[in-house]
Amino acid sequence: MAYVNGVGEQPAIFVEGLTKSFGEVRALRGIDLSVPRGTVLGVLGPNGAGKTTAVRILTTLLLPDGGRAMVEGHDVVREAAVVRRSIGLAGQSAAIQEELTGRENLEIIGRLYHLRRPETRSRADELLEQFGLADAADRTAKTYSGGMQRRLDLAASLVGRPRVLFLDEPTTGLDPRARLGMWDVIRSLAAEGTTLLLTTQYLDEADELADEIVVIDHGLVIAAGTAEELKNRIGGDVIEFTVPDRSRIPDAVRAIALIGEGEPHADQETGVVGVGVGGRGSDALIEAVRGLDAAGVVTRGLALRRPSLDDVFMALTGHAAEEEQQNGRRRGARGRRRAGDKETARTAS
Amino acid sequence: MTAIAQPAWAPGLAHRIRWGVSDTLTLTRRSLLVWLRVPAYLMFTVIQPVMFVLLFRYVFGGAIPVDVPGGYVNFLLPGIIAQTAAFATFGTAIVLAQELKKGVIDRLKSMPIARSAVLTGRLVADTGRMLITILIIIGVGYLVGFRFLNGFGPAVAMVVLATVFGVSFACIAAYTGLAIGDEESVQAFGMIWLFPLTFVSSAFVPIQTMPGWLQAFANHQPVTYVVNTMRALALGGPIGDNLWKSVAWLAGIFVVFVPLAVRAYRRAS
Numbered sequence: 001m002a003y004v005n006g007v008g009e010q011p012a013i014f015v016e017g018l019t020k021s022f023g024e025v026r027a028l029r030g031i032d033l034s035v036p037r038g039t040v041l042g043v044l045g046p047n048g049a050g051k052t053t054a055v056r057i058l059t060t061l062l063l064p065d066g067g068r069a070m071v072e073g074h075d076v077v078r079e080a081a082v083v084r085r086s087i088g089l090a091g092q093s094a095a096i097q098e099e100l101t102g103r104e105n106l107e108i109i110g111r112l113y114h115l116r117r118p119e120t121r122s123r124a125d126e127l128l129e130q131f132g133l134a135d136a137a138d139r140t141a142k143t144y145s146g147g148m149q150r151r152l153d154l155a156a157s158l159v160g161r162p163r164v165l166f167l168d169e170p171t172t173g174l175d176p177r178a179r180l181g182m183w184d185v186i187r188s189l190a191a192e193g194t195t196l197l198l199t200t201q202y203l204d205e206a207d208e209l210a211d212e213i214v215v216i217d218h219g220l221v222i223a224a225g226t227a228e229e230l231k232n233r234i235g236g237d238v239i240e241f242t243v244p245d246r247s248r249i250p251d252a253v254r255a256i257a258l259i260g261e262g263e264p265h266a267d268q269e270t271g272v273v274g275v276g277v278g279g280r281g282s283d284a285l286i287e288a289v290r291g292l293d294a295a296g297v298v299t300r301g302l303a304l305r306r307p308s309l310d311d312v313f314m315a316l317t318g319h320a321a322e323e324e325q326q327n328g329r330r331r332g333a334r335g336r337r338r339a340g341d342k343e344t345a346r347t348a349s
Numbered sequence: 350m351t352a353i354a355q356p357a358w359a360p361g362l363a364h365r366i367r368w369g370v371s372d373t374l375t376l377t378r379r380s381l382l383v384w385l386r387v388p389a390y391l392m393f394t395v396i397q398p399v400m401f402v403l404l405f406r407y408v409f410g411g412a413i414p415v416d417v418p419g420g421y422v423n424f425l426l427p428g429i430i431a432q433t434a435a436f437a438t439f440g441t442a443i444v445l446a447q448e449l450k451k452g453v454i455d456r457l458k459s460m461p462i463a464r465s466a467v468l469t470g471r472l473v474a475d476t477g478r479m480l481i482t483i484l485i486i487i488g489v490g491y492l493v494g495f496r497f498l499n500g501f502g503p504a505v506a507m508v509v510l511a512t513v514f515g516v517s518f519a520c521i522a523a524y525t526g527l528a529i530g531d532e533e534s535v536q537a538f539g540m541i542w543l544f545p546l547t548f549v550s551s552a553f554v555p556i557q558t559m560p561g562w563l564q565a566f567a568n569h570q571p572v573t574y575v576v577n578t579m580r581a582l583a584l585g586g587p588i589g590d591n592l593w594k595s596v597a598w599l600a601g602i603f604v605v606f607v608p609l610a611v612r613a614y615r616r617a618s
Binding site for chain 2: 056059060061081084085087088089091092093094095096097099100104108109111112113114140156157160
């Protein structure tokens with residue numbers, strides 16, 4: 001990976017061969033990253049993959065064992081003080097003072113950035129407005145909802161106008177509505193040209209927000225590219241439907257066996273049957289409808305969908321993204337989430 | 350490659366000191382604001398020592414014969430003040446553990462602020478808190494019969510000694526808070542070291558009333574030396590070895606625990 005690209009522009013974040021171990025645990029086993037200015041990189045991986053370790057090294061909180069990491073052209077180890085002047089960090093929990101008001105929280109951060117008093121005030125007002133907290137500005141943060149606290153936390157990370165922002169699982173623990181609110185805020189930051197590195201274990205989140213995605217697992221980058229490129233890797237579209245009468249599943253599988261590119265898969269428990277159909281999308285869909293009709297199998301929600309990042313993760317690692325717990329134990333195959341549900345489903349009508 | 354050619358940002362020493370002080374004061378203000386904002390904190394830090402004063406003065410005091418001018422209440426007050434200063438450090442340890450867990454310390458460490466400011470800000474705020482509590486106890490003491498018998502200067506010296514003693518314990522507490530990093534464990538651990546040190550000392554009872562093996566501990570630990578010195582400053586009478594032994598202990602605590610606390614802060618995650 002070249003440090004400077006063809007046009008001579010240096011990336012906002014550059015990481016090469018980064019390693020870090022905690023005793024026996026090799027959290028990072030040599031990762032490379034390059035994030036061009038003004039873009040959003042999604043770092044996707046299950047719990048314990050090494051995402052937080054990478055963020056902690058890049059934000060000068062942790063020393064790496066080997067490799068190098070540069071932010072805005074400065075080495076995070078040798079020039080940590082300089083790096084701190086150009087970064088912002090919002091972590092997995094709201095690092096705010098709950099006893100203080102939203103405004104007080106931001107003003108204290110402003111004072112720590114050595115802004116002058118009037119500037120501190122106006123910057124706080126500006127951020128409270130931008131993050132939809134203006135009405136709650138003078139209430140203690142304790143009274144805020146989880147989503148509001150996380151937005152305040154994000155606002156706090158922006159007081160110093162960072163050029164590079166690190167968001168470590170910004171929506172973990174938020175309810176779906178608060179998550180969408182957070183996405184809007186993150187999108188607006190990206191639109192303003194802030195370089196963003198965002199870690200997440202939610203596949204749909206990376207898909208929504210990131211220009212480029214790297215997938216890491218067990219401390220290694222196992223795939224990189226745009227969401228689209230990653231999805232293409234597992235080869236085209238998927239036809240999927242549910243068979244309400246579980247005893248008819250074998251008939252359904254037989255009916256579609258010939259149209260698919262691979263073996264159909266069926267889940268006895270949920271009744272979901274699916275098959276990869278490569279690039280033959282709509283033709284395959286029509287054949288499937290005819291085949292199922294001829295076999296007299298009743299189906300629900302027959303659809304052709306683009307593969308989700310969940311499918312990608314499954315294909316790359318052999319396990320679903322959220323199966324694995326912090327301690328590395330596998331929880332079994334049942335925790336698999338359908339991240340792609342809402343996005344690319346095109347129903348057959 | 351323009352950014353690489355830029356000189357690293359390196360302000361002069363005077364600048365750094367000014368910013369260090371400014372950052373410390375900002376964080377001190379933050380901590381005191383939190384303290385004032387939560388009535389429960391305020392109540393506990395003030396009411397608990399007042400309760401101790403009343404409890405020992407009126408409940409246990411009658412049963413404890415002491416040989417100081419003015420009787421047990423005069424014996425008691427310096428002891429209660431030292432105990433209060435020591436117990437105030439529970440707050441230091443717990444708050445640091447909480448901030449660590451919530452990511453507040455990560456946020457501050459990732460910002461371009463003076464590296465020392467988080468710890469010094471915490472210690473300055475806790476010292477202020479300690480001092481206010483000490484003055485309140487002296488006030489309550491006066492209401493229940495306590496009197497300084499040795500003049501104004503030594504009385505001030507007593508308050509200063511109590512505060513320095515409290516700060517030394519706050520350094521131990523800061524280390525435990527950052528090294529353990531879990532609120533409940535920190536609290537439990539605080540009990541384990543603070544209770545024996547404060548109660549198995551000359552703070553509440555004359556050491557001669559304890560069994561011999563306990564006297565051996567009580568006679569040679571820092572709280573006893575500090576309380577004896579404070580008592581001599583408040584009431585008059587010989588200070589003897591107590592002052593220099595107090596100073597030696599406190600200096601020893603600072604020498605050991607300041608670097609430990611700083612190291613724990615650097616490593617904290």
